Amino acid sequence: MDTPDTWEELLTSDRPLLDRASTAERVADVLRRRLLEGDLPPGTRLSEENAGRALAVSRNTLREAFRLLVHERLLVHEFHRGVFVRVLSVTDVVDLYRIRRLLECGAVRAAQQVPRSRVEAVERAVEEGERSAAQHSWREVGTANMRFHQALAALAGSPRVDETMRQLLAELRLAFHAMPRMREFHQPYLARNREIAELVARGEYAAAGDRLDEYLDVAEQQLLAEH
Amino acid sequence: MDTPDTWEELLTSDRPLLDRASTAERVADVLRRRLLEGDLPPGTRLSEENAGRALAVSRNTLREAFRLLVHERLLVHEFHRGVFVRVLSVTDVVDLYRIRRLLECGAVRAAQQVPRSRVEAVERAVEEGERSAAQHSWREVGTANMRFHQALAALAGSPRVDETMRQLLAELRLAFHAMPRMREFHQPYLARNREIAELVARGEYAAAGDRLDEYLDVAEQQLLAEH
DNA sequence: ACGAGTGAATTGTTGAACAATCCTGCCACG
DNA sequence: CGTGGCAGGATTGTTCAACAATTCACTCGT
Numbered sequence: 001m002d003t004p005d006t007w008e009e010l011l012t013s014d015r016p017l018l019d020r021a022s023t024a025e026r027v028a029d030v031l032r033r034r035l036l037e038g039d040l041p042p043g044t045r046l047s048e049e050n051a052g053r054a055l056a057v058s059r060n061t062l063r064e065a066f067r068l069l070v071h072e073r074l075l076v077h078e079f080h081r082g083v084f085v086r087v088l089s090v091t092d093v094v095d096l097y098r099i100r101r102l103l104e105c106g107a108v109r110a111a112q113q114v115p116r117s118r119v120e121a122v123e124r125a126v127e128e129g130e131r132s133a134a135q136h137s138w139r140e141v142g143t144a145n146m147r148f149h150q151a152l153a154a155l156a157g158s159p160r161v162d163e164t165m166r167q168l169l170a171e172l173r174l175a176f177h178a179m180p181r182m183r184e185f186h187q188p189y190l191a192r193n194r195e196i197a198e199l200v201a202r203g204e205y206a207a208a209g210d211r212l213d214e215y216l217d218v219a220e221q222q223l224l225a226e227h
Numbered sequence: 228m229d230t231p232d233t234w235e236e237l238l239t240s241d242r243p244l245l246d247r248a249s250t251a252e253r254v255a256d257v258l259r260r261r262l263l264e265g266d267l268p269p270g271t272r273l274s275e276e277n278a279g280r281a282l283a284v285s286r287n288t289l290r291e292a293f294r295l296l297v298h299e300r301l302l303v304h305e306f307h308r309g310v311f312v313r314v315l316s317v318t319d320v321v322d323l324y325r326i327r328r329l330l331e332c333g334a335v336r337a338a339q340q341v342p343r344s345r346v347e348a349v350e351r352a353v354e355e356g357e358r359s360a361a362q363h364s365w366r367e368v369g370t371a372n373m374r375f376h377q378a379l380a381a382l383a384g385s386p387r388v389d390e391t392m393r394q395l396l397a398e399l400r401l402a403f404h405a406m407p408r409m410r411e412f413h414q415p416y417l418a419r420n421r422e423i424a425e426l427v428a429r430g431e432y433a434a435a436g437d438r439l440d441e442y443l444d445v446a447e448q449q450l451l452a453e454h
Numbered sequence: 455a456c457g458a459g460t461g462a463a464t465t466g467t468t469g470a471a472c473a474a475t476c477c478t479g480c481c482a483c484g
Numbered sequence: 485c486g487t488g489g490c491a492g493g494a495t496t497g498t499t500c501a502a503c504a505a506t507t508c509a510c511t512c513g514t
Contacts (some may be wrong), residue, residue, distance in 0.1 A: 079496085084494070
């Protein structure tokens with residue numbers, strides 16, 4: 001399913017790139033990037049007037065964009081009060097990890113006859129993380145780490161799992177930005193990533209799933225320790 | 228976690244009932260109900276003008292409601308062409324069942340120390356289905372069946388899994404409406420439901436997960452057989 | 455039968471207007 | 485000192501009207 005049988009499937013998969021036109025979606029893209037980069041810290045209030053003026057779009061269009069991001073849970077909307085950058089509570093983080101366990105470990109354990117390209121994606125993410133670590137660019141290590149987990153979930157071969165995972169990791173980023181030292185957080189996971197990747201490559205999915213479970217337990221604890 | 232420790236948590240959980248105010252959301256509620264009842268068959272085009280006139284809301288508000296439903300995947304939005312009731316393709320259904328397997332089976336297998344109330348919810352759904360079947364109200368059997376699976380996923384104790392599941396089942400309803408004979412479709416599953424529920428009640432989660440896996444395989448095949 | 459072109463219909467987006475609601479600061483009162 | 489109204493301003497919710505951009509259906513000529 002990674003290598004489409006017909007050229008039509010290939011083009012169909014490119015369709016979203018075409019109608020990338022709606023202003024509201026482009027506005028949402030811009031805001032999403034800012035949100036994920038951490039430029040808009042959680043709790044920030046986004047006034048319709050100011051944001052509209054800054055982006056030179058009408059209030060109505062802006063509201064459409066807000067709706068999109070609210071539905072992605074990057075913003076929260078309080079009636080008659082406005083939209084705010086979401087602040088994740090402790091229970092939110094716990095919940096995120098709970099569903100991650102379900103999706104990631106489930107995808108890994110249920111894996112069988114995964115196309116080579118998917119396994120390669122996992123390995124590539126690991127290498128990218130190690131390379132970035134060698135260059136001490138910890139921000140890149142973070143994104144590589146996310147790509148690693150995205151690739152693990154992608155073993156399920158389900159577009160919907162992919163999207164859920166993408167959204168989920170985006171939310172987690174909101175929590176990560178609250179963490180002062182990126183390095184100490186991400187580095188210890190590099191070795192684990194490689195271990196899991198090799199288990200996957202060897203087809204030992206059950207073992208990989210177990211390791212991943214441990215991984216998530218540790219990561220969750222560490223994230224929660226930061227309050 | 229079912230019985231909140233503090234009364235504040237209890238009230239917090241009631242908060243969504245309060246700000247039930249936005250017109251756009253109420254419009255979305257109305258449309259959603261129609262969609263799920265099957266009154267608006269897949270492929271139907273919803274013109275902004277007509278829908279707006281029918282519901283007596285402005286075009287802008289209606290568009291906000293549309294955005295919501297598009298994000299829930301009940302409607303699809305084609306740029307400059309309008310919104311349509313989604314028609315599920317075969318690959319969509321396959322994908323839905325793939326993620327159902329992950330969530331439901333994962334929730335069941337990973338279950339441990341689930342509060343009694345959650346197990347009771349599962350049993351209640353089973354009984355409701357059997358009662359409805361005895362009265363030959365097949366529509367009710369269908370909704371009871373959905374509630375059963377919702378209750379299974381709820382064993383994970385994750386609000387987010389609950390919501391994903393809700394949305395997922397809503398989508399599947401779009402496919403169900405295409406099926407002519409509700410009775411033949413749902414009835415054979417009643418026995419399976421009871422079997423799974425009893426395994427869950429006895430704490431034999433692994434066995435329950437296996438049965439559920441079979442269940443989903445059969446159901447998927449049958450749904451796909453209808454084209 | 456086929457392609458180009460024209461015009462009506464629909465959506466995309468904006469701006470302005472008004473109602474409803476929230477927030478702030480002020481003041482009186484116990 | 486704390487509490488409880490009570491304006492007033494600011495922001496959001498919603499509607500309306502207008503215009504630009506695009507699609508669709510139809511006609512026409514070849």
